[in-house]
Amino acid sequence: MPEITFLEAVNSALKEEMHADERVFLIGEDIGAYGGAFKVTGGMLDEFGPERIIDTPIAEAAVIGAAAGAAMCGMRPVAELQFIDFISCGGFDQLVTVAAKSRFRNGVPCPLVVRGPAGGGGRGGPFHSACPEMWFVSTPGIKVVFPATAYDAKGLLKSAIRDPDPVLFLEHKFLYRRIKDEVPNEDYVVPLGQALERRAGDEMTIITYGAMVHTSLEAAEELSKNGHSVRVIDLRTLVPLDEDTIVKAAIETSKVMIVHEDTRRGGLAGEIAAVINENAFDYLDGPILRVTAPDTPVPYAPSLEDAFLPQVSDIVTKANELLQY
């Protein structure tokens, strides 16, 4: 199996799905000749032509709206946002209003994928570093995917494209060229809604997703040096949330910590805390704790962004607190 980067994995998922299914097309800004701001769609214009790789005006309501319309009419559009931050513009309404509610309102499926680079660490400042997942996790009707590895990125994107409902697919830009995996040449999918245990452990569990999977694994490794056995669960999909895996971990390890890059208030950690309370309260031997970014916009200066982003040491400190509880 070849080793490819996260970015190449996304690219090859797009290409393979476009070859396999003529209903799949791409739409977005600068995705054609330029190959996208991060070159995720590099080379695809030559391969598929301007009819299937549609460059648009700077108009996210048009990008996502047109994708939604095409999806309702039987296509399988994949819309790219140059940075996922721009989802707050006109396209927001298209996703939460048009796409998310279509099936419920009148049984018309709207199988579009909106994908784009998310997350910090790239010194992008307040408008190029967002983790906007909670706007959509809290909106019924949108699936939300946030992969951590190249293998998952490819397998999950394929699932997302084949899924009969709207999917927001978040690609952590810090991982694009930093993460390499062995990825099969044969077609495969990673099903939506299945978390993965990335590291076994029985003293406590860290539940996390996206780039924080790697930070959490480092932290778990460090904790193991002091003899601690920490399970690390990579959610991979936030909607549907794999409650079974979460609850099982809570029952088996009795201590749970949630780590996310997103800011704290209203973050996914709260939802997980509620789910565990409802399903595994009796098994808890300590409070469900959170390590998250603070409630500020993402700052620009490296000194600030590093303080903003959860670091290995933050996780280790909080984990020790919980382990000693």
Added chain:
Amino acid sequence: MPEITFLEAVNSALKEEMHADERVFLIGEDIGAYGGAFKVTGGMLDEFGPERIIDTPIAEAAVIGAAAGAAMCGMRPVAELQFIDFISCGGFDQLVTVAAKSRFRNGVPCPLVVRGPAGGGGRGGPFHSACPEMWFVSTPGIKVVFPATAYDAKGLLKSAIRDPDPVLFLEHKFLYRRIKDEVPNEDYVVPLGQALERRAGDEMTIITYGAMVHTSLEAAEELSKNGHSVRVIDLRTLVPLDEDTIVKAAIETSKVMIVHEDTRRGGLAGEIAAVINENAFDYLDGPILRVTAPDTPVPYAPSLEDAFLPQVSDIVTKANELLQY
């Protein structure tokens, strides 16, 4: 003290603040001659003239964007959305991007208020019934207020207008003409960030806000008939969240249930569950439970909407479960 409706309370807060502070002005759709879709600004055009009661095109990015610009330049704008649902359109970006980040980015305060009718029960269907609070609770930089009584609506709106930061002020439309309170004629404020114990109790606590305060109080009354003593806390402000009152209730009653009209996944209940875990885990005698709307858009038919909205009986049932835990 005169008894006035929730709607009249909002109206009089706006009027009094406009009289007291010439920097205050209103901007929105049909708020002038028509007095707003719900007549909240009725009569104000005559009193203050078209310069201070600005009717706009149907363009929420313009409404909130212009309010944000004026706020940065020293005014105290109050923007009305005809229904808060339309916050998903272009105005969303203005609120989460321009207004919310202004102070953090460069120390420029952006003291605007965005207010509008929220919530279900009015048979408004999927696009006129929203509880969109979590989009903003999860976005650093916006305060979120959701009053339950006429007295609070007036006092909190005054606080919101005087607050140095952006505030989203949600008015539950079901309460507009159904709730009447004694409201003082003299100027008063209800400070942001302070929850209120609406009913004393020591066996368990229901934490809630908005229209669900009334539903929860009814449920508590019903539970009391079986001898149960249930505390009911009205959050009033979701950001800043009154963590002290929440934690104190958890410590004192050991059992906590959260009730909200908003849908479940990613709702405020999760955040509260996390806060309690972090601060009062040892005191809990049972899991933190949730009664919320299900994860669907708000349906139109009365039969469906009634099933969607949490009812007294839903609360009682879940409370009994927790009481017996």
Added chain:
Amino acid sequence: MLLTPRHIKASGGKPPEADKDHDKKAKGGELYGHYAANRRVLDKSAKYFVQKRKTSNDAGLSKAQLLELYRLLFETRRLEEHLVALYRQTQVVGGVYRSLGQEATAVGCAYGMRDGDYLQPLIRDLGATLTHGVMPLAMLRQYMAKATGPSGGRDLNTHFSDPNVGILGPVSMLGAMVPVLAGCLLASRFKKEDKAGLVFIGDGGSSTGAFYEGLNFAAVQKLPLVVVIESNHYAYSTPTTTQVPDGNLVRRAYGFGVDVSHVDGNDVLACYEATKLARERGLAGEGPTVIVSETYRRKGHAEHDNQAYVEDNEIEAWAKDNDPLDRYIEFLVKGKYTSKKALEKIRTEVEAELDAARDQAVAEEQPDAQTHLQAVFDDGNTPWPHYETWWRGGPTHREGS
């Protein structure tokens, strides 16, 4: 005098200019269809629109088609009256939004499309919905939130979709459906279907960013999209002059670099013809057309609105002198296309059909939460009434039917 819609080419054609002689010409009746009429929004008298005008028949419609149009106009008006009556009996859930006085735009424009084309009606486009093929019974069910209605009680009014028959129900967020329709037409391009799209928007809704982004995208992509701006003087209570400088919607449309048609929106044949031509141009690869339809909303925004913001006599003047049905009847009878008796027969038939539909709909049930609060995602549950239960098909005589 042939009253054809005024057509402004995207490039090369004369764009609109302010007309200093407006008032003089208006008095002389010359200004028919001229954009400057729109400035009368500011006026108290609405005199311009009160000019007696006939309705053209250079549209080349057969007698059967002309009568079919009348049937649809009448059906639209009467169905709305039924809805108001049901509203007063608290049978309707939520509000009723009338199109009284502007039925010609909804019906005429929709009649200019063909079966299979995409139609996106707004709340005031009941007539377009009926014309494109929805059963009156379906609308009654929808307004009364019945389980049998097209959205199974989950959504209201014209808010129901089935792309298989080309109906794309709106969301309430104005403007949002313009990019969505552009997307439908992208899909048709992929599938090599010969489909065009018709999307309605209000004078108010045309101020939204979504409208701008969507129409511009369709223009750049040269998609066969027909956009009808229903310029009915008001957006809720707001006059058109608050939506766009001088209330000039034609200039606004011109800025998109698309063809613009400026028509008398109370002339059902002008609306029909403008749409038909726009559709053909679109399918010939010439891109979108915006039709600015001048009409007037004689009722309030919804039944609860008492229209206190409207000048005295404005409504009465429009009702008396520029009712789209009255005008059309006059044209049909004076032009000897039909007899009063034939029209009476149509009315009797429609009345009977609507009475029956109402009785049936009233007797039906609201949806059960066990079966109708599901399927936010595909979960194997498909409790929606299939379009075959609410679709009667396009009108018999419509071209291409």
Added chain:
Amino acid sequence: MLLTPRHIKASGGKPPEADKDHDKKAKGGELYGHYAANRRVLDKSAKYFVQKRKTSNDAGLSKAQLLELYRLLFETRRLEEHLVALYRQTQVVGGVYRSLGQEATAVGCAYGMRDGDYLQPLIRDLGATLTHGVMPLAMLRQYMAKATGPSGGRDLNTHFSDPNVGILGPVSMLGAMVPVLAGCLLASRFKKEDKAGLVFIGDGGSSTGAFYEGLNFAAVQKLPLVVVIESNHYAYSTPTTTQVPDGNLVRRAYGFGVDVSHVDGNDVLACYEATKLARERGLAGEGPTVIVSETYRRKGHAEHDNQAYVEDNEIEAWAKDNDPLDRYIEFLVKGKYTSKKALEKIRTEVEAELDAARDQAVAEEQPDAQTHLQAVFDDGNTPWPHYETWWRGGPTHREGS
């Protein structure tokens, strides 16, 4: 030949039409400022813009003002070159976005405003920022994320604001600042201040819904807003013809019902004059003006962009024959407004200032998270550098200074 910007009145004036003789006229050099030039975006040669043209001086500027403009143009270009050098040394955090070849628009338009007016520059408007009164040192600090920079390291590039001196830094979301500037001008109206606003937008950014809603609102409210569309052929890699039919930004602007000025964006005096006039009209109550500035982005979107999508020789042709600094020097020297030596002196002064500023900024610290990750809400912490630390005031000779 006086080269004044072409001005199109919102009402009554001649709106743009397609010009069949475009190519002929363009060859003859007649088409100066004509909107049809914009269609050359499609062309490979960019020949039209290569026409040798002079720069006018019917703008009525004094010698001191003319030299001040030169200083600002040169300072802008050199400061960007410093930033590129620092970027290569990994001293800059994030990217560098050049305005090479389009400095005349940023500087000229900003020079047409007055101190206290609101200015909203975008990433490519460093020149406007300097012209309005920001210190080069502040920009260096900002690009290197220093605690001493205007945003204290929290945000980047031109993203810093202080309404007290009229600087409204953008958010990255294109178009979003147009309604915000309209709001600033509402505030000035309330306060009875005589302030106008200047907001920059790209050809690409003018496709956004926020731009549409904001400009339309300003137009309906007749606010004194000057909108400069920097038509520089590209939005990232996307040509203007993908943003708007025929790449026709003048027609797009005309649709808003505002005055439109179409100028040679590489002519600093034309930009100055168009802005000055637009500002005056705005303050006289005539509402917004859109200035469509024809220019060319000679560098990639940012330093990492290799411009593979650009046709051969396009950049070279613009550099050789239509550099805004070269043109202006030629005008100044041939017109005997100054000597080569005087210009050389200016350059030497600017170089020294910039060197000193760079050395100072490089030596400074990044912000401390203890003090700079606070105050999302008003919490008594105000760690932002006050504008007095980054503001040198408007240029000495600018009108109204």
